């Protein structure tokens with residue numbers, strides 16, 4: 170995983186609540202055995218007028234001009250504004266893979282589905298939670314003709330929007346992993362002795378778990 | 381000693397270590413694996429030169445992509461075939477037991493796990509699939525994980541976790557006859573909302589839950605994720621223990637009494653405190669039907685579709701309008717006037733033997749309405765299918781005009797050939813009615829198995845109790 174660096178990015182507002190993982194990446198793309206290349210099919214059913222199929226080049230497909238991601242002013246966006254319960258539905262990690270592959274590094278929403286939220290961190294995406302009132306303000310700014318940029322500072326846990334600074338909460342362990350691009354498995358394997366000790370004791374208590 | 385919740389007990393028994401900030405390394409007893417969320421995890425292992433920590437703690441079976449007809453033709457979709465073959469190869473390479481296609485034990489992971497006794501009381505169970513919550517009915521702490529975590533469990537047998545808050549959903553009173561676990565699950569989601577359980581582990585308790593069979597509890601726990609919670613659990617009782625006895629992966633010989641002794645402690649202590657308690661009156665619950673594109677958009681079968689104009693929350697009202705438009709329905713319409721085109725009985729929510737019996741009871745001696753284009757029954761596993769055939773349920777279904785299929789996820793998520801055409805309306809026993817879930821443009825109404833069969837017979841939704 171690449172370390173998460175501070176950056177300034179264009180913001181696109183997706184004004185829908187309960188956006189589920191089927192909408193983020195429709196299931197026909199789950200048949201892939203790879204973890205990259207999902208970006209062109211992000212929000213496929215909303216983004217295109219025809220039906221997307223794996224292996225089909227998206228460059229020639231008819232775009233749904235009304236879908237916000239297709240508007241000229243939002244091209245190159247790396248920050249996604251969303252409404253409550255974003256990423257609900259399945260546990261598929263294809264959803265953050267698609268968001269990341271498209272170029273999103275940060276999502277800002279009032280709430281997320283639990284598994285999706287976790288999966289974001291494991292893929293170098295920072296899912297930020299902000300109160301609904303603050304979200305309303307951001308949606309307003311991002312919807313103007315001249316959309317906004319946000320400066321994202323993970324180290325300082327801050328978003329800079331014009332003259333305003335928004336403080337953001339993040340779990341310290343997750344922050345540490347994002348900043349350093351740390352792989353969870355490597356971290357856990359530092360505790361091999363603890364795992365073995367646990368197993369030895371557990372084998373005594375509940376031997377049927379080890380047959 | 382302070383009174384503990386059942387969740388506390390499951391959690392405490394599996395903590396390997398705590399970090400300074402309270403993050404735990406949690407030991408995982410069982411990982412279930414299927415073809416969709418595992419290829420990238422195995423690839424990750426291979427790239428890092430790692431091997432599974434305990435191969436035997438994993439159990440695999442393909443389900444999402446497998447065809448449910450013409451098995452002898454194999455999987456004709458090349459992309460799906462590659463994914464299933466990749467699972468086969470990965471399991472062979474890493475020494476993981478897999479119930480491959482053609483094995484009688486193959487089926488939907490969440491049906492196969494309990495059926496084999498591979499998911500036992502007191503275990504921690506994970507799978508790269510959100511409906512892993514199903515296994516909470518066995519008295520296990522079970523939750524869905526993403527692919528990175530699948531790899532993490534393969535490599536370390538552990539997960540990095542923070543403890544959730546605890547919620548008790550207490551259903552007092554008795555469910556009336558003809559109201560099943562699915563109706564209960566939908567009624568709970570209707571009350572709590574799809575985000576109501578976010579951040580919690582839900583323990584289901586109360587008279588109505590105790591009265592459910594272990595299979596019924598699976599239906600209930602299965603849909604915990606639709607209430608936003610990752611895990612749902614039901615305390616172990618004699619029914620749970622009886623259910624486990626004699627299953628292939630259940631404890632044998634001397635281990636059995638040892639296991640039972642511990643399992644008998646797996647319930648919340650008297651006076652244990654929950655972070656939140658929700659109570660429902662079981663006796664007042666009627667058969668449920670969803671009308672929208674989120675499981676919380678649900679009403680009793682004798683109601684009408686709610687009016688967005690009456691909703692005070694503008695975001696919610698907007699969601700309702702969008703859902704009605706997608707579903708091709710009008711506010712105020714009676715649920716019983718809705719006519720499905722397709723009926724699907726299956727999925728990890730409702731494809732166990734009891735579900736098929738419930739549906740067959742309704743179908744017996746009746747015919748599928750002529751307006752129904754397709755009515756599918758898809759058993760959850762090869763063993764469920766065999767048992768149903770032993771009981772003659774297949775004949776009842778076939779005579780009534782249903783198609784009797786091979787096990788798999790099928791039209792629950794339409795990754796194989798079983799899918800809705802745009803605009804088609806389905807009475808489905810699955811768990812998600814999201815836009816496009818059962819096929820692009822498809823419209824899903826979630827119901828229990830008896831209600832689905834009743835809709836197939838009459839051609840519209842109907843209170844199964846009136847048949």
Ligand code: SF4
Pocket residue numbers: 443444488489490509511727728729788789792793810811
């Ligand atoms: S039956 Fe449906 S919900 Fe269950 S595991 Fe299969 S696809 Fe997922």
